[in-house]
Amino acid sequence: MQDESLFSDLSKRGISRRNFLTFCSTMAATLGLQSTVVPQIAEALEKKQKPYVVWLEFQDCAGDSESILRSTKPTIAQLVLDVISLEYHETIMAPSGKNAEKSLNDVVKNHKGKYIAIVEGSIPMKDGGVYCCIGGKTAIDMAKEVCGNALATIAVGSCASYGGVAAAAPNPTGAVSVKQAVPNATVINLPGCPMNSENLTATVVHYLTFGALPQCDKEGRPLFAYGKRIHDNCERRTHFDAGQFVRKWGDDGHRKGWCLYEMGCKGPQSYMNCPTIRWNEGTSWPVMAGHGCIACGQPQSWDALGSMYTRLPNVPGSGYQTTADKIGLGVAAAAAAGVAVHAAIRSSKSKSEDKK
Amino acid sequence: MAKIAIDPLTRIEGHLRIEAQIEGGKVVDAWSSSTMWRGIELIVKNRDPREVWALLSRI
Numbered sequence: 062m063q064d065e066s067l068f069s070d071l072s073k074r075g076i077s078r079r080n081f082l083t084f085c086s087t088m089a090a091t092l093g094l095q096s097t098v099v100p101q102i103a104e105a106l107e108k109k110q111k112p113y114v115v116w117l118e119f120q121d122c123a124g125d126s127e128s129i130l131r132s133t134k135p136t137i138a139q140l141v142l143d144v145i146s147l148e149y150h151e152t153i154m155a156p157s158g159k160n161a162e163k164s165l166n167d168v169v170k171n172h173k174g175k176y177i178a179i180v181e182g183s184i185p186m187k188d189g190g191v192y193c194c195i196g197g198k199t200a201i202d203m204a205k206e207v208c209g210n211a212l213a214t215i216a217v218g219s220c221a222s223y224g225g226v227a228a229a230a231p232n233p234t235g236a237v238s239v240k241q242a243v244p245n246a247t248v249i250n251l252p253g254c255p256m257n258s259e260n261l262t263a264t265v266v267h268y269l270t271f272g273a274l275p276q277c278d279k280e281g282r283p284l285f286a287y288g289k290r291i292h293d294n295c296e297r298r299t300h301f302d303a304g305q306f307v308r309k310w311g312d313d314g315h316r317k318g319w320c321l322y323e324m325g326c327k328g329p330q331s332y333m334n335c336p337t338i339r340w341n342e343g344t345s346w347p348v349m350a351g352h353g354c355i356a357c358g359q360p361q362s363w364d365a366l367g368s369m370y371t372r373l374p375n376v377p378g379s380g381y382q383t384t385a386d387k388i389g390l391g392v393a394a395a396a397a398a399g400v401a402v403h404a405a406i407r408s409s410k411s412k413s414e415d416k417k
Numbered sequence: 418m419a420k421i422a423i424d425p426l427t428r429i430e431g432h433l434r435i436e437a438q439i440e441g442g443k444v445v446d447a448w449s450s451s452t453m454w455r456g457i458e459l460i461v462k463n464r465d466p467r468e469v470w471a472l473l474s475r476i
Contacts, residue, residue, distance in 0.1 A: 118432070119453070120453055120455050122430070122475045122476055123430045123431075124475060151425050151427050151432075152427070152428065152429070152430060153427075153428065154427050154428070155427070155428075156427065157423050157425065157426050157427045157428075158422070158423040158424060158425070158426070161425055161427050162425075183455075185455075192453065192454045192455070192456075193432065193452065193453040193454075194432070194434075194452045194453075195424070195425050195432055195452065196424050196425055197424060226455065226457070226460070226472060226475050227455040227456075227457075227460075229460045229472065230460070231459060231460070232460075233455070233456030233459045233460065234454065234455060234456055236455065254475065355471060363460075363472065368464075368465040368467070368468060369465065369467065369468035369471060370465065370467050370468065371465075
């Protein structure tokens with residue numbers, strides 16, 4: 062651990078107390094915690110020392126690194142990740158070759174069991190792991206050593222979490238997730254292609270505040286970020302319920318921002334907090350921009366859910382309003398039928414909710 | 418005559434190894450190796466062409 066706490070660095074960088082507390086509140090909200098924990102978060106960030114972090118890249122595209130780095134202005138969240146003691150990150154570190162390896166080895170040796178390993182990219186197992194080597198070592202050997210000796214490993218992005226792109230059929234290199242490659246490591250998965258940097262920040266803040274990783278689902282994903290279905294928090298959901306669908310790119314419905322389900326949106330099968338925290342500092346997210354969700358945070362999303370533009374079959378609840386409109390055409394019967402249909406909708410909705 | 422190897426080469430996207438043969442203080446020969454391969458060329462084979470952009474943009 063470093064001598065200086067996080068807040069001493071933030072104040073040096075001109076972050077005011079007020080902005081710092083606003084950030085703590087945002088983190089509490091992202092983590093789904095009550096505002097009463099804000100002082101606890103603030104205290105932890107002020108007093109706790111910075112953890113050592115090493116960031117490993119294996120079969121990756123650096124998309125998750127970009128997700129962290131490519132911010133239009135420096136945010137407090139960026140600074141939080143900036144001021145953790147990031148000892149090793151191939152894409153951004155100054156030393157190369159042996160000196161780079163030394164930075165990594167020093168942390169593993171001197172801070173065994175106390176550092177956090179962040180892993181981006183999958184690990185190839187085929188042919189003895191030759192498809193990804195760094196400094197003459199295979200990714201699998203590196204992962205075993207670095208993740209096996211870490212306090213915890215945060216797998217960022219879908220490749221590190223599930224195998225991702227490299228593991229898409231026919232998985233030419235035998236790519237697997239960090240947890241599959243190093244089963245004895247403590248791993249938390251932050252999938253997404255890329256993962257959302259807000260979720261990484263919140264996970265780190267949770268660890269600093271409570272001394273533990275956040276509660277996870279069976280896929281090893283923190284519930285605060287992956288506990289809710291995209292479809293249920295989608296701003297286009299009312300159009301789904303109303304049977305108002307985009308049928309063709311650029312059609313009238315598309316221009317009006319109707320539901321993208323017919324265009325292959327995988328929101329009904331996807332669990333992630335994109336609709337609420339969005340991307341690029343809360344600017345937008347894919348569905349808001351007019352393209353369906355591709356379920357990038359789901360296991361084996363490139364193969365498991367069919368083609369990106371093929372409609373998911375039988376999502377319960379689609380087209381209620383279409384039926385209601387048809388019935389409603391008869392003027393005299395409209396009111397009575399409307400009530401009946403509404404009642405039917407309510408009952409079938411509660412049934413489908415019961416099934417969950 | 419000496420041979421040096423720089424691996425990993427940092428501040429680039431991807432994994433790269435550079436080896437250089439040095440004679441009399443000059444580099445006389447050099448080799449670069451991309452030390453990571455995923456086979457995305459094989460992964461996009463037989464896929465719906467409309468989704469290939471999404472895979473290839475993650476290179």
